[in-house]
Amino acid sequence: MKTNSVSRQIIWRTGAVMLLVDLVTAIVISALMGSNMNKIQEHSNFVTSQMVMSSMKEVQSRNKTIEEVLDANLYTAAKGITEELRGKQLDNVDRTLLESIVKKWDLHGLSLFVKDGSFFRIVQSSEPEEMDQNTKDWGDLWNHSFQELMDRVPVTTKEGFTRPNYWVGPASKADWNAEYYLYGYYYDGTTPFMVNPYVTANNLFDQTLGGTNRLVNSILDDNSQIKNVTVVNIEPFLADKPAKVIRPDTDAAVIVGDNKFPTADDKAALTQLTKTGKEQTYELKEFGANLEKRYIPLPDKRALMLVIDTSAQKKLQTTFTLIFFAVICIALCLNILMIRTIFKRRLKPVQEIGDYINQVSRGNFDARLEVQDKNELGWIAGQIKVMAGKIKLSVDELESKVQERTSAIQNLLNHAGQGFLSFGPGLAVDSDYSLECRRIFGKTIDKLTFPELLYDDEAERQELTEILTAFFAETDEAKRELILTLLPAEMRLGALDIHLAYRVIDRLQLMTIITDVTEQKALAEEVEREQRMLKMVVKVVTQYDDFKQLTEQYEEFSNQRLPEILQHDDASEKKFGEICRAIHTFKGNFGIYHMKGLVNKLHELETRLLDDRDDAESGALEAYLLQLPYNSWLEEELKDLHSILGESYLDERNKMVIVPERLAQLKQKIYKQFPPEQANIIISDLERLADKPFKDLLKIYPDYVADLAVRNGKAIAPLTIEGGEMLVNHAMYHSFAKSIVHIFRNMIDHGLEYPYERIKLGKDNHGQITLRIVDRMPNLVIEIGDDGRGISPSLIAATAVEQGLLSQETAARSSDSELIDYIFHNHFSTKRAADELSGRGVGLAAVKEETQRLHGSVEVQSQAGKGTLFRFILPMPT
Incomplete structure (x- = not known):
């Protein structure tokens, strides 16, 4: 059978033809190519690639040694930490404990993983940003290695560093702060979680490729024919968009050199190199007729790109190319003719075998195959028929097992x-x-x-x-x-x-x-209610004076001020505008104290007022406002405070009280006992005894802004109050201080971007809100700024035109500052749908009203993509 084999027949005939073609080609090359230009160039390319590879391997080896030392240290720390946490459940492990362990072991951070379905999730960490991260999108390397650790079997991946019950992944960049870390993972079955200590690894990559770049510069200086040397990672280079660089040596597109001769053929050449594993050569016509670019494969899915000046070889290569091309054409024609003749006659049984296999694949096991050739094809045909018979038996047996398995699965699901x-x-x-x-x-x-x-x-x-x-x-x-x-x-x-x-x-x-999930949801709601109540208690205890004044103002508004506004002769629109602004401000201020029930009631009332303001003239809305149980809403919230702090806590605590009548009598005595000029000085000092630092009016806002940012998915740096030590009469500025809650709410909602948006814009993922108070006698200046997206004058103009506040022509003529001033217009908002945070268009109007009440002014400076600054200028009593 071997004598008549198809392969031997094809080899003999094709070999004879190719031998003839090779002999002719060799003679032509030997006669025309007197020099070894190509061999020299190829050798030069090889030497260059070996030098670059050697340099990169040396740097990587040095870094690997450093990394292994860090891995070993992490292993020691991981075992020690597991000993400390052994016997503890997750409920007994909090962030404070982990932070103490981190400090003890000189780590950067420590996290705890548990199995979450097919993946793994961080359930506790010394770093809040690490919390609840899931390995779903981390790739097979991490999930497979974690699973092997949890299964208590050796980790089989070649990446990282392994020991019993322990694995360290490759140094990588964290998602939450763009720093490089080495993460260790340890699990020996004695704890209900996997321990994950980690340390910073930024220095591993600082000097990784510097030596190789210096070598490249030396090559360029010594060889005038080589114009550029570049080493690239093929996969990042071929990506449609720049990849996120976690490890520069594997993730960056260009890792050595600078690719000064980029061409449209780069990606095509690298794609072909990846498929074939062979060197590719392209001409750089756009940079000169005598330049060519060679793509040489390197280990680890990398390629060396050399740009070479070929002007010295052009003349010789032109003659060779013409002759060689003619020879190749003749050889190809002969090959095509010969192969066509051979295949047409010899390989007809292949078609018959293919047809038979196609029938069997469709389930037709009764098809016939008749191949009479006495060679491999005849033998293969016989074996295929035997295999088809065995497949039929296996299919019948498998169908029976599938039916049994289906019944078992149904029982499991039940x-x-x-x-x-x-x-x-x-x-x-x-x-x-x-x-x-x-x-x-x-x-x-x-x-x-x-x-x-x-x-x-x-x-x-x-x-x-x-x-x-x-x-x-x-x-x-x-x-x-x-x-x-x-x-x-x-x-x-x-x-x-x-x-x-x-x-x-x-x-x-x-x-x-x-x-x-009925029980789980009910439990979650109860936990949320308890947490909110505790926050409310803490806030009231720490900000007692402000809270007491707020409740008194609320009761004064509902019992006295509201009826007075409704009985006034002003137009209905003006009256209800004033009521809306007051309710909106109360809603924001009670929100600071986590009084969700009262905030929801005020939000519903605000919605009713805005929806029914067109019917205000009928009197039905006034009657509705007067019959609402405002004080009962407040009392309902205060029940929780009474249950924890006691009934008497919210009464006036021990204070020194100066009765106004007594103060008046004291002033009269001073006027009688002292000359007028001296008396005025003494009385002025007496009146200022009750003055307090202005910044005390705003001390509730740092915690409030931080909490509000978290609830709205924004990351923000801590708010600090700069300045504000000057003493003022708090009663004079109290309403203004409460109204600027709307500034902070708008900055969180409209101004600051989400973390992923800030990262795309090249900003720190944590936004910044600043609060600065300056004494510029005779004025007090309060500056509140953010580094967010800024105010869009064009958006304000479009919204104002849409709401009928100005015409298209007026909008086109208005300056940016004139357009920005519309944010203080009553009921103006660029937000399409209102929610509990903003969108009513009354918050900033209330701020401006309080500013004008104090005979002050407000300035707004905003720059797109940079942020916004509100500057309030308020007079101070002399």
Whole structure:
């Protein structure tokens, strides 16, 4: 059979032709290429690449040694920390404990991991930014290594550093602060969590590639034919957009040199080099006729790019190319003709074998294959027929096992404590749903559609039906994933709170996993209420004087000021504007003390006022305002304070009280006993005995701003109050100080960007709000600024035109400062929908009203992308 083999027949015939072509080619090359220019150049390229590789390996080896020392130190720390935490549960481990351990072991930080489904999650850390990070998007290296640690088996990855129960990943950049760290992971089964100590590793990369770059510069100086040397990481270089650089030696596109001769062929050449593993050469026509760029493969998915001046070889190579091209054409023609003849006659059985395999792959095991050739093809045909018979037996056996397995899985799902159901494009629930579904829905569901299960309202059913229909009709996987996010994830079903998760079984089948989370949700709500109440107690205790004054102002407004405003002869719009501003300010100030119930009541009232202000003339709205139980709302909130602090705590605590009448009598005695000029000085000092530092009026805002930023997903540096030591009459400035809560709320909501936005803009991910108080007699200057996105005059102009506050022509003529001044206009807001934080358009109007009440003024400076500064200039009594 070997004598007549197809391969031997093809080799003999093709070999004879190629031998002839090679002999002719060798003679032509030997006659024309008298010099060894190409060999010399290739050798030079090889030497250059070896020098660069050697330099890079030396630097990497040195860094690896340093990294291994750090890895060993982390291993010692990880074992020691595990000893300290052994026997402790997660509930007994807080951040304070971890911070003390970090300090003890001279670490940068310490985190604790637990298994979370198929991935791992940080449940406690010395660094708040590390909390709740999940390895879902970290890649197979980390998740696979973590799983091996948790399984108590040796870590098999070649990356990093391993010891028993321990692994250190490669030095990498953290997501939360862009610093390099070495992370160690230790788990020996004695703790309910995996220990993760880590240290900074910035210095590992500072000098990694400096020596190689100096070598490249030396090569360029010594070899005039080499114009540029560049080493690149192929995958980052071919990426559509610059990748995030975690490790410069693996993540940066260009790691050595500067690629001074970039060309459109770079990516094509590197792609081809990746496929073939062979050197690629391209001409650089855009930089000169005699330049060529060579791409040489290096280990670790890297490439060396050399730009070479080939002018000295052009003349010789032109003659050679013409002759060689003619020879190649002749050889190709002969090869094509010969191979075509051979294959047409010899390989016909291959087609028959292919047809037979195609029939078997479709399940037709009765197809026939008749190949009579006495060579490998005949032998292969016989073996394929034997294999097809065995496959048929295996298929029959597998179908039987699948049926048994299906029954076992159904039994497992029925006892999993979750509801499992599936449906297809018709949306009817399949009959093989789990028993938990019957408990959750309280009935059998196999004849119902999925929308009918979830909703009684026909409109909601129709909306869900349209989403699911679009999902099954879509073929693009990315769009299908996007549509899945539109499906309900949590909802109320009768007396139950349920969580829904979706898994695509195949293109025409969707499984839904339903979990009863009623108890978990109720517990979470109770915990949130307790935390809010404790925050309220702490805030009231630490800011007692301000809180007491706030409640007194609120009671004075509801009992006296509100009826007076409503009885006044002013126009309804003016009266209700004043009421709205007052309620908006009270809402913001009570929010500082975490009085959520009262804040919600005031928010609902504010909404009612703004919605019904057009009906103010009817008198119904005034009657509604007068009958509301404002004081009861406050008393309801104070019950929690009374239950913790006692009934008497919120009464006036021990203070020295000077009765106004007594103070007047004392003034009269001074006028009688002293000359007028001296008496005036004494009385002025007497009146200033009650004065306090101005900054005390604003001391509630640092904590409030920090809490407000966290609740709105903004990262912010701590707010500090600069200046403000001058003594003032607090009663005079109290209302103004309370009104500027709207400035801080607007800066958090409108001004500061989210952390991911700030990083994209090249800013620190923590925003900055500043508060500065300056004594510029006879005025007091308060400056509040942020480093956020700034105010957009064009957006203000468009909103003002839309709300009818000015015409298009006036807007076009107005300066930026004139347009920005509209933010203080009553009911003006660029926010489309109001929420508890902002969007009413009354907050800044209230601030300006308080400023004018004090005969002061306000200036606003804003720069797009840089931030905004509010400067309040208030007169001070002489």
